[in-house]
Amino acid sequence: MKRRYLLSALLAPCTITAFAQQHNFNNSYVKPADTLVQQKIAQWQDLKFGLFMHWGTYSQWGVVESWSICPEDEGWTQRRGPYAATYNGYVQAYENLQTTFNPVNFNPDKWAAAAKDAGMKYVVFTTKHHDGFCMFDTKQTDYKITSSKTPFSANAKSNVTKEVFDAFRKEGFMTGAYFSKPDWHSPDYWWPYFPPKDRNVNYDPKKYPQKWEAFKNYTYNQIQELMTGYGKVDVLWLDGGWVRPLSSVDTTVEWQRGIKDDQDIDMARIAGMARTHQPGLMVVDRTVSGEFENYVTPEQTIPNEPLPYPWESCITMGDSWSYVPNDNYKSTNTIVHMLVRIISRGGNLLLNIGPSPMGDYSDTAYTRLKEIGGWMKVHGEAVYGTKPLAPYEDGNIVYLQSNDGKSKYVYLLSDSKTEDVIVPETITLKGLTLTKKSKIVCLDAPKTKLNITLADGNTILALPANKIAGKYAIAFKITE
Known part of the structure; x- marks a missing residue:
């Protein structure tokens, strides 16, 4: 090397x-x-x-x-x-x-x-x-x-x-x-x-x-x-x-x-x-x-x-x-x-x-x-069997999708100075527009109900206070 x-x-x-x-x-x-x-x-x-x-x-x-x-x-x-x-x-x-x-x-x-x-x-x-x-x-x-x-x-x-x-x-x-x-x-x-x-x-x-x-x-x-x-x-x-x-x-x-x-x-x-x-x-x-x-x-x-x-x-x-x-x-x-x-x-x-x-x-x-x-x-x-999804990365948010395109994944990264992910009240998922059939779940808290709204072609994800926690990076899965 x-x-x-x-x-x-x-x-x-x-x-x-x-x-x-x-x-x-x-x-x-x-x-x-x-x-x-x-x-x-x-x-x-x-x-x-x-x-x-x-x-x-x-x-x-x-x-x-x-x-x-x-x-x-x-x-x-x-x-x-x-x-x-x-x-x-x-x-x-x-x-x-x-x-x-x-x-x-x-x-x-x-x-x-x-x-x-x-x-x-x-x-x-x-x-x-x-x-x-x-x-x-x-x-x-x-x-x-x-x-x-x-x-x-x-x-x-x-x-x-x-x-x-x-x-x-x-x-x-x-x-x-x-x-x-x-x-x-x-x-x-x-x-x-x-x-x-x-x-x-x-x-x-x-x-x-x-x-x-x-x-x-x-x-x-x-x-x-x-x-x-x-x-x-x-x-x-x-x-x-x-x-x-x-x-x-x-x-x-x-x-x-x-x-x-x-x-x-x-x-x-x-x-x-x-x-x-x-x-x-x-x-x-x-x-x-x-x-x-x-x-x-x-x-x-x-x-x-x-x-x-x-x-x-x-x-x-x-x-x-x-x-x-x-x-x-x-x-x-x-x-x-x-x-x-x-x-x-x-x-x-x-x-x-x-x-x-x-x-x-x-x-x-x-x-x-x-x-x-x-x-x-x-x-x-x-992680496994995934491929890129534009815009790939936006600040501390990273985008991926399954190889067949049926599932999209959005990671929220922790701050580089701490291992714990700081979960905001809302996340804007740029370029992702969901439909009425869309389902979204947090892999780190799969039973937590998530609320979404659509605005200007983006998806706004509302996160319930104190219901989601994780280290390094937490992930959201979106399916139709």
Whole structure:
């Protein structure tokens, strides 16, 4: 993941700024021709709420995942700690974390149960991040959690990716494999003959085609392992968008200007193989517009209006993607507001939690999941299987409708400073005109009688004093 944030977007409606464009909004979406993929996308869009996890050896240091070994002078790549004085010494110590990684508290059944209780419906797990350490039993490298060099390899659950997928699949989740296209540990990507200069391949693939071909095959083989040995996989979520054909670079996007070499890994070959083993697989080659970006993944931001293609916002529960001691977690109020705003624009929320080096979530993360789950048990019908309804959002009011259009949902959000919804005497529902056959009910107080009047094409909803209460957001359902 790229290490930039737009936290104001999480607390209030956001505008698609130049910054947000860098986080993967798409101006040339290509609808998949495969009808099985189309069907899978439609199913996935109805799920609305997923769990993301960044986890690896870096969690032991509580540092940013992978990026501290990248020789770029950015805030999120800065080296810290006792090994920071020299680049080579730091990388050696970082890669030596493999020999101490032993997350003995790893219990994916516990994670899956907590996520299910929170109302989540799919999971995306980091099988390999940019540093190249594999959280699955690959046969292509010994830099992996199942290596004898790694203490956790002796554990019966050492093939972490398989354990995660099996546990979540048992709870009815769709499963997604995050996989980094760049691999900074691979000698065929960062060739030891040259020092790495930045996040990109450190040699010219056109000058050394055999080495680049070896890297392409390495990538292909690892993805093939994930597609054949880990049960049903619904999403191949590919990160590291600088590994791309040079012709696809968009120089209006700041981070893409540093891509100078053609890093084409032959996505047609990879996707074709993957779908042979996993029919209907959604492929997300993020930031690389075209036929292999089946849905779009704006990062740490929320668009102001619906986007004309399938999309999800990937957003951290804390401030960081991976584990950081005493991370600053978003409130349940903030997370619920994010979810409501995202689904009102037709998107999904992929909420990230970084497991600890011992293999568990923080107590705060579990508390957030439990509180979200309590809210979802009341409001699930106004979350799953919904689509946008203009005007989408008006102040602290958010609009949605069921996929068949037979039900409309209106959320009244709490103030950002308090968890309790302040219920006014009346609410004006702009653009919604009811008929004599219309029925309206508050999901939070279904037995409470509501009075409505019509004025200037709007519906005025009168709310009885002290009869309706709720946290984070309350919802009204309107049917004919």
